[in-house]
Amino acid sequence: MKGLVALLLASVTSIASAATPAAPGLTYLYSLNCTLGQALPVGAGPHGTRTVIPITGGTFSGPKLSGKVLNLGADWGLIDKDGTFSADTRYHLQTDDNAHIFIRTAGPAQASGKIHLRMEFETGSSKYYWLNNIVAVGVLTAGNGYVAIDGWQLDSPK
Template identity: 85%
Template sequence: MKGFFGLLLGLAASVTAQDTPAAPGLTYLYSLNCTLGQALPVGAGPHGTRTVIPITGGTFSGPRLSGKVLDLGADWGLIDKDGTFSADTRYHLQTDDNAHIFIRTAGPAQADGKIHLSIKFETGSEKYYWLNNIIAVGVLTTGNGYVAIDGWQLDSP
């Protein structure tokens, strides 16, 4: 048993002595501008207070995809006990070449007012099928009646 713990301690020491691994890179996907409807407070729940914000349209554009945001979705945002807002969206994109992409985002507001998002895509389009298999992140900036999101794909180091 002593040998096992010694081995674990040796492994832990060798891991901490290694250099920091290379950070993954980011590839720009698109910039999205999304119009919003009137917020509807739906009240308190076990994880905080939820507000539904309808997504009413918009556009997105990037090097590999562009199109419009359809009026099919909302942000079911949550404000936790400490007052931090976290986005929880589901909505629908239609590319300029008529492919349909379901999108989900989630993430908390930061001290600077921006919201850091994880982005998940779902599509049956052969051309955009690659979106189903990526990890994507975004930065959301709020405006008066709209939000702007810049999205990136996470790349291997």
């Protein structure tokens, strides 16, 4: 029994003193610019005040994929009780080689004014199927009638 206790204490001490693990890296996916339609206020609900902002078009370009943003989607953003806006988008990309990619993003505004996004992709295209299985993040910068999003894929630590 004493041996087991000593082994457990050694393990806990070893874990507590272990170095910080290596951070994952990021691989650039693309930069996207899309135009927005007139905001449609929905009003207050149980999760905050919702406003729908239509996505009306745009383009995206990166080292592995590029194309256009189709006029099929919107941001169903919420403003919470503390006044923080959180994006909640669903929209459609069409690559230059005619593959279709559904994208969903969500994330809160930061003190800097940028919005940090979790990005999720869905496609049946064999060429872009890898997008279905990645973890991706983006940084959104809002403009007057448009947004710009830079997206990255999360990589395993080296």
